[in-house]
Amino acid sequence: MRAVVLLSGGLDSATALALARHEGFTCHALSCSYGQRHGVELEAAARVARHLGAVEHRTMNVDLAGIGGSALTDATLAVPETPTKGIPITYVPARNTMLLSLALGWAEVLEARDIFIGVNAVDYSGYPDCRPEFIAAFERLAALATRAGAEGKPMRIHAPLIEMSKAQIVKRGLELGVDFSMTVSCYQPDKAGRGCGRCDACRLRRAGFEAAGIADPTRYQ
Amino acid sequence: MRAVVLLSGGLDSATALALARHEGFTCHALSCSYGQRHGVELEAAARVARHLGAVEHRTMNVDLAGIGGSALTDATLAVPETPTKGIPITYVPARNTMLLSLALGWAEVLEARDIFIGVNAVDYSGYPDCRPEFIAAFERLAALATRAGAEGKPMRIHAPLIEMSKAQIVKRGLELGVDFSMTVSCYQPDKAGRGCGRCDACRLRRAGFEAAGIADPTRYQ
Numbered sequence: 001m002r003a004v005v006l007l008s009g010g011l012d013s014a015t016a017l018a019l020a021r022h023e024g025f026t027c028h029a030l031s032c033s034y035g036q037r038h039g040v041e042l043e044a045a046a047r048v049a050r051h052l053g054a055v056e057h058r059t060m061n062v063d064l065a066g067i068g069g070s071a072l073t074d075a076t077l078a079v080p081e082t083p084t085k086g087i088p089i090t091y092v093p094a095r096n097t098m099l100l101s102l103a104l105g106w107a108e109v110l111e112a113r114d115i116f117i118g119v120n121a122v123d124y125s126g127y128p129d130c131r132p133e134f135i136a137a138f139e140r141l142a143a144l145a146t147r148a149g150a151e152g153k154p155m156r157i158h159a160p161l162i163e164m165s166k167a168q169i170v171k172r173g174l175e176l177g178v179d180f181s182m183t184v185s186c187y188q189p190d191k192a193g194r195g196c197g198r199c200d201a202c203r204l205r206r207a208g209f210e211a212a213g214i215a216d217p218t219r220y221q
Numbered sequence: 222m223r224a225v226v227l228l229s230g231g232l233d234s235a236t237a238l239a240l241a242r243h244e245g246f247t248c249h250a251l252s253c254s255y256g257q258r259h260g261v262e263l264e265a266a267a268r269v270a271r272h273l274g275a276v277e278h279r280t281m282n283v284d285l286a287g288i289g290g291s292a293l294t295d296a297t298l299a300v301p302e303t304p305t306k307g308i309p310i311t312y313v314p315a316r317n318t319m320l321l322s323l324a325l326g327w328a329e330v331l332e333a334r335d336i337f338i339g340v341n342a343v344d345y346s347g348y349p350d351c352r353p354e355f356i357a358a359f360e361r362l363a364a365l366a367t368r369a370g371a372e373g374k375p376m377r378i379h380a381p382l383i384e385m386s387k388a389q390i391v392k393r394g395l396e397l398g399v400d401f402s403m404t405v406s407c408y409q410p411d412k413a414g415r416g417c418g419r420c421d422a423c424r425l426r427r428a429g430f431e432a433a434g435i436a437d438p439t440r441y442q
Contacts, residue, residue, distance in 0.1 A: 062283045067327045094326035097366045101322045105315035106288045128371035137362040144358050145318045150349035 002026045002112035003158075004103045005054065009044030010185040011205055012161055015173035016118035017052045019160045022176055028110060029054040030103055034064040034095070040193045044184040051182060060102055064092060081198040096129035100138050100157065107155060108146050115142075116158045122165050135159045166208025174214065181217035194219040223247045223333035224379075225324045226275065230265030231406040232426055233382055236394035237339035238273045240381045243397055249331060250275040251324055255285040255316070261414045265405040272403060281323055285313060302419040317350035321359050321378065328376060329367050336363075337379045343386050356380045387429025395435065402438035415440045 003025035007013045020027050029049040031042055042059055049057035080089060096119060103115045119130040128134065135157050143154035161169050173180060185205045186195035195202045197220045209216035224246035228234045241248050250270040252263055263280055270278035301310060317340060324336045340351040349355065356378050364375035382390050394401065406426045407416035416423045418441045430437035 058288075060284055060288075062323075063281055064326060067279075067281075067323075067330050092326075093329035093368070094322050094366055097322040097325055097362065098319065101315050101318040102283075102288075104318055105285060105313075108314035109288050128368055129366045131365065134362070134365045137358070137365050141318065141355070141358040141362050144352065144355045145315055145350045147314070147349055 001114065002028060002107075002110050003114035003116055004107045004110065004112055005029050005116040006099050006103055006118065007031050007045045007049055007054075007057070008118070009041035009046075009048060009183060010118075010201070011166075011173070011180055011183045011208075012118035012120055012169060012185075013045075014048045014052065014118075014178050014180070014183045015169050015176070016116045016158075016161060017048065017054065018173060018176035018178050020114075020116045020158070021053055025114060025116075027052075027054040027116075028106065028112065029057040030099075030106060031057065031059040032062055032099055032102060033059055034062045034092070034098075040189050040191060041184045044182060044193060047182045048178075051179060052177075058106070062098065062102070064095070064098070067093065080200065081196075094129070096127075096134070097138070100142075104142055104146065104155065108148060111148070113148065113153060114156050114158060116160070118161050119159050120161045120166070120169065121163060130162075132159070132162055135162065165211070166204055167211035170208045170212040170214055179217075181219065185218075190221050192219070194221045196221055222335065223249060223328075223331050224335035224337055225249050225251055225328045225331065225333055226337040227320050227324055227339065228252050228266045228270055228275070228278070229339070230262035230267075230269060230404060231339075231422070232387075232394070232401055232404045232429075233339035233341055233390060234266075235269045235273065235339075235399050235401070235404045236390050236397070237337045237379075237382060238269065238275060239394055239397035239399050241335075241337045241379070242274055246335060246337075248273075248275040248337075249327065249333070250278040251320075251327060252278065252280040253283055253320055253323060254280055255283045255313070255319075261410050261412060262405045265403060265414060268403050269399075272400060273398075279327070283319060283323070285316070285319070288314065301421065302417075315350070317348075317355070318359070321363075325363055325367065325376065329369060332369070334369065334374060335377050335379060337381070339382050340380050341382045341387070341390065342384060351383075353380070353383055356383065386432065387425055388432035391429045391433040391435055400438075402440065406439075411442050413440070415442045417442055 007029040143149040187199040228250040252266040364370040408420040
């Protein structure tokens with residue numbers, strides 16, 4: 001069975017891909033170039049897709065930088081290096097809605113009925129579109145939005161990490177053979193893909209390895 | 222109040238923009254270049270946005286041609302020139318989901334709470350993502366997907382044409398001052414924006430003017 005797996009090049013989506021493969025899916029990996037300043041993650045995604053046995057990896061371009069509003073796509077906004085309250089400035093407006101809609105379109109063309117996304121509610125940094133109720137709402141939407149759904153074959157949206165802690169994700173990924181040194185989580189990595197060690201994504205990642213009692217293979221600047 | 226209005230350059234979305242202006246919204250028009258073969262509609266969208274008083278018009282690029290699967294984005298698939306049963310090959314997988322997700326992202330940045338889309342269920346040509354239940358499901362999703370939604374300020378998705386016939390849309394648009402000669406509905410227009418007169422979109426449009434008893438200002442090849 002075919003599945004479309006959203007793959008950012010980070011730790012979570014790599015583990016989601018490994019889980020999809022473990023469940024027996026033939027995986028078509030989809031990355032999105034949306035004007036993010038951490039474009040080096042797309043190179044990581046290509047490596048991870050090969051490493052974990054995706055049959056195909058595509059990168060689609062969407063110019064979210066044109067709408068701005070996020071420190072990840074607007075070079076004039078700084079990435080915070082200390083924890084902030086509420087929804088952080090690194091939130092990209094409607095990003096997961098857009099990513100899932102692209103995955104949905106590709107899944108329809110592939111006649112796949114399964115989409116995997118590595119969102120995570122526990123360590124979710126306050127992003128509204130990482131919550132279980134968001135995923136459930138997208139699944140209901142997908143059943144109405146597509147040709148297959150209209151013909152009574154709804155799409156399943158899998159978010160297998162959604163209730164896991166970062167430490168649990170790290171452990172599960174390692175069990176499934178994920179080489180986390182290939183992945184890039186940092187919001188502002190250098191050109192070699194090395195993390196800053198200070199942004200939310202680096203802090204959550206580092207804390208996850210610590211809590212799991214596993215040596216952190218991440219390359220820092 | 223600000224609204225994001227999806228504007229394709231066709232008859233329906235021009236009327237949706239006119240309705241949004243009539244309701245008093247400050248309109249930010251959004252078009253999407255998604256690899257459609259009828260790219261001339263984007264030039265029409267820019268003219269229509271100016272004509273109907275949008276304060277801004279942006280075109281975002283998304284390469285849906287990369288996933289194929291539709292006669293509108295895949296040059297190897299012919300546009301049908303006779304009516305077909307079921308969902309036609311001109312259906313672009315998950316297009317309205319993707320368009321609404323881009324509009325949602327921009328609305329969040331603008332702090333707008335209203336999105337207009339000119340979908341139409343009566344003459345909808347069999348597209349699953351033009352049905353009222355799809356729009357309702359997207360509105361439920363949007364309430365969960367966004368920062369404003371998470372803070373108790375949900376987004377409203379307006380589909381004011383959804384229950385109207387093409388003839389009713391033509392009449393309403395004319396009342397509101399829409400110059401339909403500026404709009405392009407055809408799936409395979411020539412470079413001057415003239416319609417083929419044979420595809421589904423041309424047939425529905427022509428029948429709409431006939432049923433409304435209004436002279437058709439469309440330029441045909």
